[in-house]
Amino acid sequence: MLIEFTLNGAPVAVDAPADISLLTLLREHLNLTGTKEGCEIGECGACSVIVDGLLVNSCLMLAPKVAGRAVTTIEGVTPPGDELSDLQRNFIDHGAVQCGFCTPGMVLAGEALLAQNPQPSREEIRTALSGNLCRCTGYQQIIDAIEATAIGRQPSK
Ligand code: FES
Ligand code: FES
Incomplete structure (x- = not known):
């Protein structure tokens, strides 16, 4: 079809x-x-x-x-060319990528959360990631990366 x-x-x-x-x-x-x-x-x-x-x-x-x-x-989150999105860059900068198998799903979970809740608490981030398993990082670095992205996306005052 x-x-x-x-x-x-x-x-x-x-x-x-x-x-x-x-x-x-x-x-x-x-x-x-x-x-x-x-x-x-x-x-x-x-x-x-x-x-x-x-x-x-x-x-x-x-x-x-x-x-x-x-x-x-x-593939739709990554900007054209070789650039990474701010969230992807934060995953790298915060040590949130090891084997990388979970990473696309984690990044999309982060984007879905930030679209609905631009300033999530760490607990809200943890809840948003509850359906995504990572066998490598222990989650704290992934939460750090999403939190840093949320802060970075706040309009400057
Ligand atoms: S492959 Fe879909 S939830 Fe695991
Ligand atoms: S980085 Fe390996 S499963 Fe998450």
Whole structure:
């Protein structure tokens, strides 16, 4: 079936089976491999993407469900060229990236939170990351990176 939606700000139309997940659509039909395939049962958050402003596990969403909606993947967070976003830069600067497998999902969880709550408390950041597992960093550095980004995005007074 033809699935038409907005992907990272641009319209796309993909001919794909109706019974595949959004994760498979992104990785195997659109070659967007920044979205990671982890548990595939909704427990790790490695496959997180943003759909109409909400963080979702793309392994659990059927691809046709995104028809007419706006999807943001990690490729849409990174500015054009070799630049990193402020949040991605803060992940590096705060030691929040080790193996990197969880990182795209963590960055999208951070972006989804900051879009809804530009000044989150550390507890709110922790809650927003509750569906994203990291086996490496111990989470504090990831929270530090999101907190620093929130502070950096505040308009100067
Ligand atoms: S791969 Fe989707 S939650 Fe783990
Ligand atoms: S950096 Fe390795 S799983 Fe998070």
